[in-house]
Each structure stands twice: as structure tokens, then as C-alpha cells.
Amino acid sequence: MIKDRQLYKLILSILTVIVVAMIGLQLVSSWTQPQAQSQLNLYESDLLLQASTWQETNDAEPGTSPLLENLWGDSDPVQQALKNYQKIKTSATLQSGPTDDPEKRAASEAFVNELDLRLGLLYARSGQVEDAIATWTPLAEAAPSPGNQRAVTAAILQGLWSDPPQLKPQAQQQLESQLKGWFRYQSLSQLYQLQQRQETLTTLRSQEHAAAEKALTRLAAVQVFPAIGGLTGVGILIFWLIQFAVKKRQSLPEAASTAPTIEPIEAQADQTPNTPQELAATVRWPVTTIWQVMVVWFAAFFCVSFVLPVVLYVAGAKPETFGARGQAYLALIQYSLLMGVGFSILYLSLKPFLSQPLKWLPLRWQGSWFSWGLSGYLAALPLVIVISVLNQKLLQNQGGGNPLLEIILNSHDRFSMGLLLFMVAVLAPLFEEILFRGFFLTSLTRYLPMWSAIGLSGLVFAIAHLNLSDILPLTVLGCMLGFVYTRSQNLLASMLLHGLWNSGSFIGLIILGSSVS
Template sequence: MSLKRLVLAALSVLVAALITVSLVGSYLEPQTQGQINLLQTDLSLQAREWQGLGDATTRDRLVGNVQGAITAYEEVLATPTPQNQPLRLQLGLLYAEAGQRDRALDTWQRLINEAQGATRRTVEVLLGLWADPPQLLPEAEPLIKNALQGWFRDRALKRLYELQQRPDALTALLSAEQDRAQAAFYRLVLIGTTPLLGSLIGIALWIVWLYQHLRRRHQGNTLPPLTAVAWGWETLWAGMVIWFALFFAVSLLLMPLVRSLIGVVLPLRSAIAQTLYALVNYGMIMAAGLGWLWYCLRPFGKRPADWLCWQGGLGGAVRWGVGGYLAALPLVLLSSLISQALLKNQGGGNPLLEIILQSRDYTTFALLYVMVAMMAPFFEEILFRGFFFRSVQSYLPLGTAMGMTGLLFAIAHLNLADLLPLTVLGTVLSYIYWRSQNIGAAMILHSLWNSGSFLGLLLLSGGTEAGF
């Protein structure tokens, strides 16, 4: 065996070990989907206050009730950690709203022994508000406004204003709450109906495509695969293994070193600081990956335009990209439900979701959107569809090549929670690339998928205070 192959074999073992450790480690982390589900629960609680929906029974039937919200919170909080202290704070308010005052006080009393700073003072405020007799602390109102949001803030402020006998403040609060509740209901409808309608269209597209496939097969006029590549298995092996090695080198060595140096001057605690760090990290991974691909394929005299495929131009890319997005919806949503059921709220998630959920300003949103909806689709489609899929489909059956590409695409995201859904999405991306013979179609599909997920999170979390 040559020295080059020995080095590649050693790197392959190292990369496989790092991937395995990352995937196994992600199983020990709670799914980000659990937090997303709680955001939808919070939105439902806010919408439930809109009196335009009818009486309390009708509202409970349409958007859910407090007891359902309690169950959702208890499932996520089955294993208390310091990171979910705000959720336990909110669970106590749910108990109080449901008339379970003793459980609320017990929840807050246990929390006060662990919490510090503003969280501890807020717990003290809530304990005072629901104590018998009530005790009103001087900082109650600003603490509630700073520590709580949405429905939970309204519940605490309502209790405070009632005890303080401030009818004007209570009237203004209830009026503003109705406006927020109406907006929350409309957001809830949009979040619930858009994927459903898109999925129905996607199912229809699959029926049409299946009919076309069977008709071509009957006529002996099946679609050919993409043109074969000029390089062999060893080039593919080197290309992917060294890219993964560069990915881990940047993520685990270079950027942590940079972060430690920057952290002396600028601690990365705010959402904007974390966003800038993630943007630089991904930018370096992208530059390293594209540079390595160029170097790897240079001996074959191929420019990117010569092997990426761009048949049909922009019009074809848009048509297949949009169609592919709708076709992916029902399959990925179904696989997500299966994954959640199998993993029982374990398996980790994309760390960018945490930043998106914590963000409250347009600058952070804009930078995150550039990364998830422009940079990621551009680079990842070149790597996984343009290079990897084009390579393996030259030597393997088409369906096998699509599935293998989808699996590697999912593995590269390094969390078990997304493994099944991203395998399905990656397989659909490969299918659309093959059908359209246009890398732009895969990029547009990928961008639409990330954009839809991004905007859905903004609708759930409320975006900026001024914007939503």
C-alpha cells in the first residue's frame, strides 16, 4: 500500500471515530425539537386568550388548554437541569393558572434553592404573589417584564395589578393581551396550515412523477443518469475524508483557539457574538472545502461549471427547486415524527437553532439567514450533490447512490435527531439534481427548506418585539 493510501486510511479511522463520538454524544442531549414544541405550546397559550374565538370551551378545543401545556412542559422537564430553570419558572405559572397553587409554590420553592441572580429574584416575586397572604416586592414589575415573555408575563402582571388594585394598568394589559392573542392565533394558523397544504401538493407531485416514470419505463425511454465523472474511487475517497478532516480541524481546533483569544476581550455570550462566531466558523469550513475540491480535481482539468451540470438554466432550477421543496415536505415531516418517537426527545439538534431561538434583533436574524439560506445550500450542494453524488452514481445503481448521498449528508450534521429526516431530505435533493440535471435546482430546494425552517422558528418565537 502506498504512503498516500496509508495516510488516507489513518484519516478515515480518525474521522470515523470523531463522527461516532459526536453522534453518540448527541444522544445524551435533549432534542432542540422539544424546545420548538414548547414554543408552539406557548403560542397556543397566547392565542387561547383571544376572546374572538368564542367561550373558554371553544378556545380549548381550537388551540388547546392549560392542562395540555402542563403535560408538554412536564415531559421536557422530566430531567431538571440548570439550563431549563426558566421553563420551571413558567411551569409554576401554569400550575397557578390551573388552580394548583400548592404545586406552583412547591415548584418555585425547589427552584429558589438552585437559582441565582435575576432568576432567583423573579422566583421570589412569584412566590410572594401567590403566597397566603400575598407579599409584594418593590422590584416586582420590572423583574416580571424582564424575566418572562408572552402569556407567562401577562399572567404574572395580571396577578400583580390585581393585588396592587391598579385598574387602569390592568385594563391596558388586558387590551394589549387581546391584540397579542389575535396575532398569535394567526401565526399558529399559518404555521399549521402551510406545511399541510405544501405536503398535499408534494404528494400530488410524487404521483405525477411516478406516473411519468412508469410511462417512460413502459416505452423503454428511461431517464439516463448524469454523465460519468473522470475521476475514480480513490479521488472520491480522498475528497470526502480530507474534507471531513478539515471540518473537524476548523471546528474543534482552530475556531476554539480563536474563540479563547477573542473571549478575553469579547465574551461570546450574546446572540450576535455567537452568530458572528458561527458565521466565521462556517465561512472557514466553506473556504477550506471549496479550496480542497479545486485542488483535488485540478489534475482532471475540470472547472466547476464543467462537472456541476446546469441544464435548463435559472428557469429550470427554479421550477425543479420549488417542486422539489414541496415534494420533500411530506416525506421529511413524516420521518421527523418517526425520529421523535424513536429517540424520545433525545438526540441533540442543530446548535444554530439555539441561537435563532434566543435572538431578538434584525442584525442577528439577517446574518443567520445568510448562513443557513445562502452559504449552506451553495457549499453543501456542491460538495454532496455536485461532487459526491456525481461520483458514486457513476459506479453504483442510481437509487443506491441517492440513498448513500442522503445518509452521508445527514451524518455530516452530527446529531442523531436529524439523522433520519436529513437522510430523506438528502435523498430527495439527489433525486431533484438527477431529474433536473441542474445543480441550481438542488441549491434552491435546499435554500427553500432552510428558509422555511428559519421563518417557522421566527413565527414561533415571535421574532423581534417590534417585528412580530
Template sequence: MRAAPAAAAQGAQGQNRAITFPPQDASLNARGSRTPAWKSLLALLCLLITGLLWLNGLLLSLEKPTVTGALDQRQLELRALAMPAAPPSLQPLLTGVDPLEELRQSLLAQDDADPGPGQGEPLLQLALLQQRQGQDIKASQLRDRLQEQIPSDQRALVTALERGQRLERSQLDTLQQPWSLRPLTQRLLCEGLSQDPQGCGTSGAAQQAVWRLVGVSWAPGLLLLLGVGLLLRQIWQQWRGQAPAAPRLEGPPLDLVDVTLLIAGGFVVLGELTVPLLLSPALGALLSPLNGEPALQQGLQVLLLYLGLMLAPLTILWAQMRGRASEHMGEGEPTGGLQWHWRPFGSSALQALQVMLMLLPMVALVGWITDRIAGDQGGSNPLLELVLTTGQPLALACFALTAVLLAPLFEETLFRGVLLPVLGQRVGPGLAVLLSALIFAAAHLSLNELAPLMVLGLGLGWLRLRSGRLGSCVLVHALWNGFTFANLLLLAG
């Protein structure tokens, strides 16, 4: 799922309180004293390392595989699987006229683009679809390729296809056991090998596919329309001067050197670079008893590595905040904070839901523009592919905990809780939102998704300014990731 911008409204008219900060000497820290030279040099070194790492990561992202093709193929499979159970009057709108032919053409295009050995199940699907179209020679060639690359326990199924055998359902189930095939492939095999091919498309899988297809196609469309309405309403209120006044932008009493050490030093150098080098071997040994459950092993590894990544920057932030609080103790000065403001929770949740819906229509627009200009350059979040291909419930729970809870809490703490207000003290709130969104987008190391992620950061930054509540930003981020996660689960089945 791509990110999208919210309607970044400017400050409300006359009745809104201006968010202003006094000019500050760049060499002074939050206390008004000069930052030690060693601290500035350390921050500069961390910044240079971060710049090199991020630039290299963004460029390398163009060479990484993209999940877009897999998502499109899964949606085609879902449409083909749902077609036998879809009401005839709704088939043109819900499933299309001939989704199996569309899937065949898509698989052919992928095979032509990458004429290597190929993957087992896509090749099997293509062989079955070619056989359905009467392309016997091409189907035979695909089966030969399959026989050369698949394990020996999977070859009996391909041999049965080559011989054109008609099998009882129990025999067919036995041949499929080594494969772990998706529902559509199972249906195609049933039609090609079963003694009763007429009953292959009326199973419960087709009925479930109809509801899943509604969930991934019609439901987002309705939410997009609702989001457009909310977005227009927000723009109208802003134009008429009816939007609530923006609260004063507050944040932790840190300076730019502190924030550089936190994000460049703690998040990147320690969290992204050092922690995986130190933690991965230990996790490999710790999780070795789960070698027989590779999906669960991978899910736990993702979760534990992310917890390790969070540890260094959050520890640094805690130490910085504690130090500032002790310096101001007894002086009667406000020490600032992260401004979570969760209460009343219902108000935060409703505000977050509205902003998330306003972001949705912009997702489609930004995604469309990005694809038209640059095409699909690869570099998708690897977690998307893991969710799409994993059927292990505990592994999915680990991925969900990482994406829907930990990532929103951690990223919003850094980028909207600390970076944005500290930048606001130096450059003003508008430019602070822009810069924090750019850094947030670059941190995801995906050049293809840089613009969508940046506008998501703009929307979250706008919410931080307009509401003064970091908690609402966390909820928007969690809803966003949760919406993406739910769509992947529906596609994967």
C-alpha cells in the same frame, strides 16, 4: 424540521435514455493511469480517521440535548398567548381548549424529569401557572427555588409575587427589565401582579400570536396537502411513462481516491477537525470587543467558522479540477464539471419548489416513524436552539446566511456535485444516490436524525439524476433550510 424522502422514481420506461458507464479497474484513476500508492494510502488514512470521528460523533449525539422539547413548549406558549385574540369559533382548532393547562402539565413533566435547579423563566412560568390553579404551596416552593438561583437584580420580581402585591403597569415594567421575558410570561405576570388584570390579554402580542400560530400550524398543513398532490402526480407520470427522459449523468473527471481526499481529507480532517482547533482561538480574540453582545458574537463565530470549514475542501476541489483540465487541454476531450445549469433560473426555481413540496409530506411520515420506533434520542442541530433563543437581528442574519445560503451551496457541491456522479461511474446511478445519501446523512453527526437526513439525500440525489442540474438541488436545499428557519422565527417571535 425533519428531513423526508422524495418519491425515488426509477428510470423512466422505453423513451428514457439509460445512464450507463463502462466497467473500470478500481486501481485506475480518471485518466486511465494507476493512482500513486502514496495517494491511495493518504486517502485510506483520511477515510479511517473520518470513520472514527463520525462513529464517535454519532454515538455522542445521543447524549446531546434535543430541541424538540423546546419547540413543543414554544408552540404551547404561542397557543396560550393567542387564545384571548382568537375567534371563539376557531379556538378549538387553532389554540385548543386549555393551552395554559397543557403548558402547566408540560412544565411539570420537565421539572419532574430533571429535578435540578432548573432554568429561570420556565420555573417562573410554572410558579405563575401553579398559582393560577390554586396550588399555593407548590407555587411557593418554586419561588423559593428561583430566589436561590437567580441574580440579585431579578429577585425583586419574585418578592413581589410572594407578597401578592398589586402594582401599576410602570412598576411592573421596571421589575421585568432585568429578565428579558417572553410575551406569555409577561402576560402571566400582568395577570398576577397588575392592578388591572382584565386588560392583560388583549395586547397586540395576542393578535400577532394568532397570525404566527396560523403560520406554524395551518400553513404547513396546506403545504403538506399540496405536496401530497404533487407527489401522487409524479408517481402517476412515472408509472405511465410520461416523465421526461433523464439526462446523462455527468460530473467532474475525478476518481474515488480524489473524492475520498476531498471529503474525508478536506471536509472532515481539515475542515471539521483542524480548522476549529486553529481558528477558534483567533476568532475569540477577534470578536472579543463584542463580549457585551454575546448573541452577535456567537452568530459571527458560527458564520466565520463555517467559512473556514468550507475553505479547505473547496480549495482541494479547485486544485483537482484545474489539474484534470490541464491534463485534457488540447486533447479534445470533455473535462466534465459540476453541472450547475442555473439557466433558465425560473425553470430551476420552479423545479426546486415542486421537489421541496413533494418532500414535505414525507417529512411528517419519516418523523412519525422515527419517533414511534426510537423516540426522541436527542442530538438536534445546535443551530436550531441558537435561532430559537436569539433575538438579535444581526445574529439571526448570520445564522440565516449560514443555513440558507452557505450550507446548501457547500453541501450540494460535495455530495451531489462530486460524490454522486463519481460513484455513479463505479456502481451505477441508483446505488450512487443511495451511498451519497448515506454519507450525507452521517456527515451531520446526529443518530436521531440519520434516517430523515438520508431520505432527504435520496430526494436530492433523485433530483440530480432526473434533472442533471446541480443548481436545482442547491435551491431545494436552500428552500428546505429556509422553511425550517422561518418556522423557528415564528415560534420564537
């Protein structure tokens, strides 16, 4: 028996080393990738530029809309976007560097070239025509082949702002197909003015005004509403602090016992807990069981992430060639497999200690779980936003991002978006809250003080996303999820918070992705 136990611990230790090494490799690898926030900043800049033209195309006198001024502050939107694009181009150029991967090199060059096209238009719009032409010239001369669409577009733009102007053939069709949003309207406006097509220019202004109105609505959705929610969250945080100070006690009481040798009451084992003390008392398994569940699940995560692409490769399928709907199906299948494996590991690990492991989870429709979940979401907004800004400055836009980001931003297929929304807003909160809060945090409360258990579970939750840029923000979010769960004693509260957070982020990405059409 002793030898079997020693062998069990040895195998678990070896598996732990492998899992920690895999996590470390993933985190180090993510350092070479740009943060998702950089791309989101570009989309938001484009949205801001488009919205700023509402005043120009409206009959109202300049300065008569305080709401618009509040949206972009005191700075000129064009200058604000110009600084943002310059900063991101510098970062992208440094990140590209020398590489032996031709696909990575080509993608990096294409991104920088796209930035140059837009930067030139921003220079031209701000009156820096010489800088605009200097930005377009290398791109226009890089490849004489007409098949290089960015080179063709750069040559057209260079001709439009040259002195004297040089109008290229098929200029209108090229600008309409290669440029989007504010950049397309600016280039076409210059073209129509040079061609003296006043009627067409008037129609373009009308279209630009309609686009600006839509952009204003989207800008309010991605800036104003989160700001209102964040201010409300600050009020909730202050209320909680005052409430706890008045009561002169810690916000979360310690578990009834932190000693692992004390056995909980048998009658409480399969009952839904009502207090933090009862929550800790339901934990009947040793530390090695906690260790086993988390390490085996991480190992299963890496196995599924490796095996599924191999199976597709053997079947002759190439995931990189899938369209938006195929990518959505693949993401849903992979996450469903992870859920099935995770629930199986959890059930089999707890079965020796609980007659009904599923009933042990604190899930109940009664109580104040809805108000805890909603208030927790609002309170998390200002905390995570502040940490995200600091994190972006600290990591200098490095650290990787969610692989689903590109699909969400660039896809306009509603069915695909519905599948992904179901995955992030329903499946992810269900599984991750059961694993990280329902099992992991609850188990830790028996062996650690409550706040330590919340902090550790939040950190592991963040690490599980395998991106350096996510660790600080998601640790804060994980701690808020843990706080809401332990206060409400109900997983429905943290599931609601988690679902609201993922849904809000998802909808924000869809709005930003639709802003560049």
C-alpha cells in the same frame, strides 16, 4: 510507482480511520444533548397559550371561531401546554444527572428552575393551586439571597396564589422583568385583581388582546402555512407515483454503465449532461478519488473547527463572550473557510481528469430547474415532518441540535440575522450541493445503481451535520435533494430546494423566538 500508490492508499486509510473516529465521537457526544425540537416545542406552546387568549379578550362569544379551534384542536391549550412542560421537565431532569462540569450543572439547574416558574403558573391557571404552590416552594426557599431572581419571582408567585394572599414589595417590577408572554400577563392579572386596580387591569387586557392577535398571525405562519405546503407536497408525491406507474418504469433509470473499468467518451467529459446516463459518463476518475475528496474534506472540516477557536484563544478572544453579532461573524468566517478549503480540495482532485473542472458541474439557467426545486421542497415537507416526529419519539428528545439555534432564537439583532440567513440560505446550498450532489452523488452513479447512489449520498450528507437527531430527517431530505438533482440534471434545482428548506426553517425560528416577548 506501485510503492507510491500503496503509500497513498495507506495514508488515506489512516486518515479515514481518524475521520471515522472523530465523526463517531461527535455523534456519541451529541447523544448527551437535548434535541432542538424540545426547545422549539416550548416556544410553540408559549405561542399557542398567547394566541388562545384572543377569544377571552375578544367580544365574540366562546366557540364562535372555528379557525382558532382548528389551531389547537379539541384540547384545552393550557392543559396541552401543561403536559408538554411536564414532559420536558422530566426529560431535562433525567438529562442533567450528576456531572463534574459546574457550568453544565448550573445551566441545567437554571433551565429546570425556569420550567418550574412556568409550570406553577400553568397549574394555577388550570385550577390546581396546591400543585402550583408546591412547585414554587422549593425554588423560593432554595436561596434566600435577593440576587437570585428566580427565587424572588417564585416567592412573589407563591404569595399571589396563597390563601390568604401575600403581596411582596416590588412585585410588579419583578414580574414584568422576569416573566414573558402569556406567563407575564397571567401573573400581572392576578396581582392587579388582588390590588383592585381595575383601570390598570383593563389596560393589561387590552395589551394582552393585541399580543394575542400577533400570536395568531405567528401561529398561522408556523403551523398553517407548513400544513398547506405539506398537503400540497402529498399531492405532488401521489402525482409522481401515478406518473411513474403509468409509464411502467422505474422513477430513476440506472446509469448507462456501472462497471468502473469502462472509460467514458472523451467528447462528453467537459459537457453538461442531459440524462442520467450522460451524468454517469462524465465521471472519469476512480473510486479512490471519491474516497480522497470526501475524507480529506471531513479532515479539513475538523481541522478548521479546531484551529479557529485556538487562534481566537491565542489572540485573547473568548467566543462564548461574543454577542449575537460576534457569533454571527464567527459562524460566517468559519463556514467561508470551510467553503474555500472544500472547493480547493475538489478542484485539485479533479484537475488531473478534467481540463475545466468547474464547467463539468451541471449548472444551467435553462430548463425546468425552478419547478423541480419548488415541487421537491413541497414534496420533502410531509416526508421530513413525519420522519422527524418518529425520530423524536425514537431518540427520546436526545441527539443534539444545530449550534446556531440559540443565536437565531434569542437574538433580535437584524444585522446578525441577515448574516446568518445569507449563510444558511445562499452559502450552504451553494457549497453543499456542489460537494454532495454535484461531485459525490454524480461520482457514485458510475459505480452504483442510481437509487443506491442517492441513498448513500443522502446518508453521508446527514452524517456531516454531526448530530444523531439529524441523521434520519436529513437523510430523507438528502435523498429528495438527490432525486431532484438527478431528475432535473441541474444543480440549480437542488440548490433552490436546499435554500427554500433552510430559509423556511430559519424564518420559523425567528417567528418562534419573537413569540416570547
